[in-house]
Amino acid sequence: MKTQRPITSDGEHRVLQFRPRTASSPSVHRGNGTVQPLQATSERLDLSRYEQPRAEPDDYRHRMLANIAAPAFTIALTAIGIWLAVSIADLRRTQDCVLMGRRDCVKITTPHI
Secondary structure, rough: OOOOOOOOOOOOOOOOOOOOOOOOOOOOOEEEEEEEOOOOOOOOOOOHOOOOOOOOOOOEEEHHHHHHHHHHHHHHHHHHHHHHHHHHHHHHHHHHHHHOOOOOOOOOOOOOO
């Protein structure tokens, strides 16, 4: 079986010439834009220029309560999901037993006296 290749004309192909980067050229013109080389800056490299003044101070107590509540909610949700999966599996097992015509499918728990 022959593989089909798309029919292309020579006008669709274009070869790009890549030149090595040199430190002597301050800027390189490529297409419509100009690429500037990276320059080392002497200014401080910290995040203080991105800080914004706050209208009111942080409420650390509220933040800590939220940080405690998030894992607690996640753990509770996971425990409920596991309990639900076990309950559904037990119900399915009981239903399969009944549908096969067996008797005494349900476990009867007796209190310890």
